[in-house]
Amino acid sequence: MTSTATEPGPRPQRARTAPESVRLDGVARSFDTPQGRQDxxxxxxxxxxxxxxxxxxGPSGCGKSTLLRLIAGLxxxxxxxxxxxxxxxxxxxxRTAVAFQEPRLLPWRTLEKNVALGLPRGTPAAEGRARVRELLRLVGLEHAAGQRPREVSGGMAQRASLARALARSPQVLLLDEPFGALDALTRLxxxxxxxxxxxxxxxxxxVVTHDVEEALYLADRVLLLRSLREDPASPSLDRIVEVPGARPRDRADHALADLRVDLLAGLGVDAHRPAAPSSPASITPASTTTASTPTASTTEHLS
Structure with missing residues (x-):
């Protein structure tokens, strides 16, 4: 029995390929400028x-987006x-797909038709429509399929951009500051x-990001790049931080807070943690004070 277009029916049977690994060996990128060659x-x-x-x-100008563009083949x-x-x-x-900070949707097309632009060439029409519907459900936009970019919020437009990138079932997904233009709540x-x-x-x-907390919440590992302008003799890769715990992680996890301090220090940002008392003798007994002194756990939480 053939299902009608209004029936949900089974999901389309598409080839599910395993995610691919990506390997970079001795990769460098330089540009010619009026001041000479810049690494x-x-x-x-x-x-x-x-x-x-x-x-x-990494700091601005360290090559984060350049690295992504190299992997994307751009x-x-x-x-x-x-x-x-x-x-x-x-x-x-x-095998790769890219989503940028700006949704880059075609304004004259509906969200549904914008997502369809990501389908592989030669996709049969019925299979393509089913795949687009599946992706719109996945990103919570099935109700807005017929709307145009100007008729939806920035977060909805970015969800459509993600759906378009996923349309070809990429084995490698590259995201360049995908949530950077969104408000704080929508970003979370x-x-x-x-x-x-x-x-x-x-x-x-x-995923390339300027947000250390975002990196620690999303990633299995965080790669910190250094600026070659400030350290011209060293390789670009400063360190790789393994992030503990399974996703989704507790945003208030103290282990993530400690890694945040470490990464911010690598970026040259002082976390401004309060100094711990040098010895118990330096702590004034509570019985002689008129106001309580913050405990170590409180200062850790506030930092």
Whole structure:
């Protein structure tokens, strides 16, 4: 018995391929400027594990977006090699998809038709419509399928952009500051949505962000890049931080707070933690004070 278009029916049977790993060996990128050759990335040796979420943080100008563009095949390295699933990367690759800070939706198309732009070439019409409906449900936009970008909020537009990137079932998903233009509350909700999407449709994810807390909440590992302008003799990769715990994580976890302080220090930002008392003798007995002194746990929470 053939189901009608109004019946939900079974989900379309699409080829589900495992997420791919990404390997960078000695990758560098330089640009010619009026002041001479400028190194943006140098000596990047890195492997994105299959199915992981890797966040990239670093000071402005350290090459975060350049790194993403190289993996996306939108730029070529000046030196070194990149591989996806063991295959050398040469230009853009059908296994990857990119979403940027701006949704970049076509204003004259509905959200449904914008999402459909991400489908692989040659997708049969019925299968494509089913896939778009599936993605709109996944990102909570099935009710807004017929609306145009100007008729929806920024968060809804960004959800449509994510759905478009997922339309081809990418094995590597690259996100360049995807929530940077959103208000704080919408940003938190989008972080949770990304984790829900990753659980529903696993892929290898690289997300560039300026938000250390966002990086620690989303990622399995956080990559800290250094600015070559400030440290011209060193490689770009400063350190990789393993983030403990399973996702979704407790945003108030003290272990994440400690990692946040460590990463902020790597970015040259002082966390302004209050100094601990040098010895018990320096603490005034509570019986002689008129106001209570904050406990160590309170100052830790406030920092």
């Amino acid at each position: 943006v990335l140098r000596g990047v040796d890195l492997e994105l594990r299959s199915g992981e979420i890797l966040a990239v943080v 730029d070529r390295p000046s030196a070194g090699a990149l591989r996806i699933g063991g295959t050398a990367l040469a230009g853009t690759d059908e 909700r989008m972080q949770d949505l990304l984790l829900e999407i990753h659980a529903a449709e696993p892929t290898t994810v690289l």
